[in-house]
Amino acid sequence: MTSGIQVTCRADAGDPRGLAFAVPGNALAALGGVADVHLMTVRPGAVRGNHFHARKREVLVVLHEDEWELHWSDPGGTPQNRVFRGAGGVSLTVHLGVAHAIRNTGTADLIVAGLSPVPFDTADPDAEAATLT
Numbered sequence: 460m461t462s463g464i465q466v467t468c469r470a471d472a473g474d475p476r477g478l479a480f481a482v483p484g485n486a487l488a489a490l491g492g493v494a495d496v497h498l499m500t501v502r503p504g505a506v507r508g509n510h511f512h513a514r515k516r517e518v519l520v521v522l523h524e525d526e527w528e529l530h531w532s533d534p535g536g537t538p539q540n541r542v543f544r545g546a547g548g549v550s551l552t553v554h555l556g557v558a559h560a561i562r563n564t565g566t567a568d569l570i571v572a573g574l575s576p577v578p579f580d581t582a583d584p585d586a587e588a589a590t591l592t
Contacts, residue, residue, distance in 0.1 A: 463531065463532075463533040463534070463536075463553070463554045463556070463557035464529075464531045464533075464551060464552065464553050464554065464557050464559065465486075465489075465551070465552040466529070466541065466549060466550075466551055467483050467486065467549065467550045467551075467552075468543075468547060468548070468549050469481065469483070469547070469548040469549065469550060471546075471547065471548065478522055478524075478546065478547075478548060480520065480522065480548030480550075482518065482520055482550055482572075482574070483550055485552075486518045486550050486552045487518070487574075489516060489518070489552050490516055490517075490518055490574060490575065490576045491576050492576050493574050493575070493576060494575065494576050494577055494578045495573075495574070495575040495576075495577060495578050495579045496572060496573070496574050496575075497571075497572070497573040497575075497579070498570070498571070498572050498573075499570075499571050499572075499573070500568045500569060500570055500571070501527070501561055501562075501563040501568065501569040501571060502563060502568055503525075503563050503564075503565060503566050503567070503568070504563060504564075505562075505563055506560055506561065506562045506563075506592050507560070507561050507571065508530075508559050508560035508561055508591075509530075509558075509560040509588065509589050509590065509591055509592060510558065510559070510560075510586040510587055510588055510589050511534075511556055511557055511558040511559065511586075511587050511589050512553075512555060512556070512585045512586060512587070513555065513556060513585060513587060514555070514577065514585050515555070515575050515576065515577040515585055516552070516553065516554055516555060516575070516576060517552075517553045517573060517574065517575050518550060518551065518552050518553070518573070518574045518575075519550070519551040519553065519559075519561070519571055519572070519573050519574075520548065520549070520550050520551075520571065520572040520574075521543075521548065521549045521550075521551065521561065521569055521570070521571050522547075522548050522569065522570040522571075523543060523545075523546065523547055523548070523549070523565070523567075523569050523570075524545075524546045524565070524567040525544075525545070525546075525563075525565025525566050525567045526542065526543065526544045526545075526564045526565040527542075527543050527561060527562065527563050527564055527565055527569055528540050528541070528542050528543070528561070528562040528564055528592075529541045529543070529549075529551065529559070529560075529561060530559065530560040530561075530562065530591035530592050531553075531557055531558060531559045531560070531591065532557070532558045532589070532591060533556075533557055534556040534557070538558075538591050540591075542564075558589035558591055559589075559591070560589070560591040560592050562592050
C-alpha cells in the first residue's frame with residue numbers, strides 16, 4: 460500500500476460458471492456509501508483512467524483473465540506501477556488526488572467496476588487529466 464492507493468487481491472469465490480469476487484468491506488467503508496457505480500471493459504492494448512479526482516474517492520474492482528498494469532502517482536509523487544498476471548480479482552481503493560490508470564497488456568478484456576460516494580455529473584465529471592502511461 461502507498462499513501463494514496465490500496466491494492467487488495469481477492470480470492471475467487473466462483474464456480475465452474477466463472478469468476479466471482481466481493482468488494483472488501485474496508486474498501487466500501489472508505490467510501491462512506493456508494494452513490495455511483497460504473498461498469499466498463501478495457502480492451503487489450505487500451506488504457507482507462509490517466510486522471511485524478513479532486514473531490515471524490517473511488518474504489519475500482521478489476522476482474523482479469525490475463526496480464527494488466529496499474530499505474531498511479533500520489534500528488535507530487537513519483538509515478539509507480541504494478542503488473543498483475545493470470546486470472547483474478549483486485550480491488551483498488553483510490554484516495555483524493557491520486558492519479559491512476561489501468562492498462563490492459565493482455566489478450567482478454569478486463570472488466571472494471573468503479574464505485575464512488577459522489578453521483579457522476581457529465582457537466583462536472585471531477586476527472587483531471589494525468590499522464591501516467
